[in-house]
Amino acid sequence: MVKKLDKIPNDSETGVLTIERLRQTPGFPDEKDLENGLIAVIECDEDIPCNPCESICPNAAIKVGNPITNLPVLNFSKCSGCLKCLGICPGLCIFAINKNYNNDKSLIYIPYEYYPLPKKDMIVRALDRKGNYVCDAVVLKVLKPLKKQNSGLVGIIIPKEYFNIVRNFEF
Amino acid sequence: MGLAIGGMQLNNELVIIGAGPAGLSAAKEAAKFGVKVLVLDENDRPGGQLFTQTHKFFGSKEHSAGIRGFQIGNRLLEDIKKSDVEISLNTTVYGIFPDKTVMFSVLNEKIQNLQAKNILIATGGLEKPIMFKGWTLPGIMGAGAAQTMMNVFRVLPGKRALMIGTGNVGLIVSYQLKQAGCEVIGVLDVMPKISGYKVHASKIRRAAIPILVSHTIKEAKGNQSVESAVITKVDNSCREIDSNEFEVECDLICIAAGLQPFNELCWALKMEMEYIGVLGGFVPVHNDNMQTSIKDIFVAGDLAGVEEASTAMEEGKLAGIASAKNLGYLSEKEFNNKKSEIIERLNQLRLGSFGIEREKAKKILLNSCNF
Numbered sequence: 001m002v003k004k005l006d007k008i009p010n011d012s013e014t015g016v017l018t019i020e021r022l023r024q025t026p027g028f029p030d031e032k033d034l035e036n037g038l039i040a041v042i043e044c045d046e047d048i049p050c051n052p053c054e055s056i057c058p059n060a061a062i063k064v065g066n067p068i069t070n071l072p073v074l075n076f077s078k079c080s081g082c083l084k085c086l087g088i089c090p091g092l093c094i095f096a097i098n099k100n101y102n103n104d105k106s107l108i109y110i111p112y113e114y115y116p117l118p119k120k121d122m123i124v125r126a127l128d129r130k131g132n133y134v135c136d137a138v139v140l141k142v143l144k145p146l147k148k149q150n151s152g153l154v155g156i157i158i159p160k161e162y163f164n165i166v167r168n169f170e171f
Numbered sequence: 172m173g174l175a176i177g178g179m180q181l182n183n184e185l186v187i188i189g190a191g192p193a194g195l196s197a198a199k200e201a202a203k204f205g206v207k208v209l210v211l212d213e214n215d216r217p218g219g220q221l222f223t224q225t226h227k228f229f230g231s232k233e234h235s236a237g238i239r240g241f242q243i244g245n246r247l248l249e250d251i252k253k254s255d256v257e258i259s260l261n262t263t264v265y266g267i268f269p270d271k272t273v274m275f276s277v278l279n280e281k282i283q284n285l286q287a288k289n290i291l292i293a294t295g296g297l298e299k300p301i302m303f304k305g306w307t308l309p310g311i312m313g314a315g316a317a318q319t320m321m322n323v324f325r326v327l328p329g330k331r332a333l334m335i336g337t338g339n340v341g342l343i344v345s346y347q348l349k350q351a352g353c354e355v356i357g358v359l360d361v362m363p364k365i366s367g368y369k370v371h372a373s374k375i376r377r378a379a380i381p382i383l384v385s386h387t388i389k390e391a392k393g394n395q396s397v398e399s400a401v402i403t404k405v406d407n408s409c410r411e412i413d414s415n416e417f418e419v420e421c422d423l424i425c426i427a428a429g430l431q432p433f434n435e436l437c438w439a440l441k442m443e444m445e446y447i448g449v450l451g452g453f454v455p456v457h458n459d460n461m462q463t464s465i466k467d468i469f470v471a472g473d474l475a476g477v478e479e480a481s482t483a484m485e486e487g488k489l490a491g492i493a494s495a496k497n498l499g500y501l502s503e504k505e506f507n508n509k510k511s512e513i514i515e516r517l518n519q520l521r522l523g524s525f526g527i528e529r530e531k532a533k534k535i536l537l538n539s540c541n542f
Binding site: 043044055088090091092128131167 | 239337525
């Protein structure tokens with residue numbers, strides 16, 4: 001009897017996006033976009049008819065346009081890091097990153113829809129896009145789900161080298 | 172809104188069968204223009220599958236994107252309460268006659284008839300089963316059933332779940348099982364690629380739930396209920412590769428193999444039907460006003476071709492205004508204006524690589540329509 005079913009490599013067919021692929025999408029920042037504080041990072045790679053990120057952005061930084069199946073284009077210089085798009089995205093595929101939170105740490109906001117929510121200062125286990133453990137992280141901020149921005153958001157502090165790797169956590 | 176059990180009116184302008192997203196949207200829309208609407212539903216609460224859906228909907232603002240299914244359901248019920256729509260729950264419809272007599276019973280008691288001027292059948296979809304050795308063991312159920320247990324009745328259907336199928340239902344319910352505290356040991360698909368949205372798959376992959384494509388279930392084992400599953404790898408022609416077989420412990424197996432239109436009332440009415448695989452099976456042929464081959468009888472939602480709740484709501488609105496026009500509450504011009512707005516929103520939902528096939532299938536249906 002097998003205990004776990006996790007040793008089968010099929011990432012590209014099962015929704016795990018590679019950095020190379022993400023760099024070809026118009027919502028994913030390149031290195032220089034990430035130098036100036038907190039910005040949204042959109043990991044949307046499919047022509048789904050969907051545009052609430054565009055409607056909710058107070059700075060008109062996100063453009064989906066017509067047709068509604070376009071991938072969202074993020075104008076990183078207009079993004080204020082307000083987190084509104086993270087809370088509304090039905091695909092939970094928008095994160096926000098402040099790469100230079102301090103000298104050696106980055107801050108990443110992750111949409112989080114499990115209860116209980118973690119508490120500030122808690123040490124959590126940061127996970128990558130496949131749910132593998134990457135490093136420990138410290139919870140900086142917990143935003144409860146709101147009526148209109150329907151997912152909880154959790155900001156965690158991680159070592160800088162993992163800012164493009166960590167996309168989930170558990171505790 | 173009044174619960175019409177017992178005191179049901181005998182003459183109704185529009186009788187809607189099914190109080191799900193399509194039926195309720197139609198009711199709201201038709202009532203807006205003065206149509207007297209009665210909605211019949213066999214469940215003890217209205218809303219259909221909207222109340223099992225705890226995830227946020229896609230689409231645009233006009234489709235309530237970013238809002239969760241049950242929240243959309245609550246809004247719809249609020250609107251219905253403010254209207255003159257009557258809903259009769261626990262009401263099973265057994266048959267409809269071409270003269271628009273509806274035969275039903277409330278709480279399975281005495282069979283009654285009522286006469287309608289227009290009828291909308293919005294009975295939704297049924298989960299398709301897949302069969303394998305041991306498939307009747309307790310603990311094996313449709314993914315939708317597991318979703319209803321968790322999200323409506325707050326009962327966890329199992330502790331260690333195996334999901335069969337990677338369409339959106341399979342992916343979403345896997346995520347919701349994990350949210351509810353169930354360990355999801357894996358999601359299988361016989362095809363070499365997931366069939367649902369990548370974003371839904373990404374969500375469960377980063378929660379450490381494995382997805383095994385080119386794998387299928389061969390057997391479920393257990394004494395009183397399911398205790399384990401035998402899984403096998405398949406080749407590109409979906410043939411089992413016996414050397415790649417293994418057994419895994421689980422107490423819940425969910426089947427998410429797609430939905431089919433719940434079309435029995437249509438068959439009994441001898442409606443013109445067409446088999447369209449992309450839309451889930453046999454679908455009542457309908458024109459672009461959701462009118463079927465039988466005069467004054469309309470269809471909408473998954474029954475008219477399995478899609479999703481957002482499209483079901485738009486089709487419901489379309490059927491609602493079509494009936495309002497049919498009954499003389501809307502002029503041709505008003506109707507055409509409303510209709511073009513709805514068609515625009517429907518077209519949006521059928522864009523992209525997922526929607527295009529459904530769009531084409533709906534076109535085929537329209538082309539085969541000679542009324």
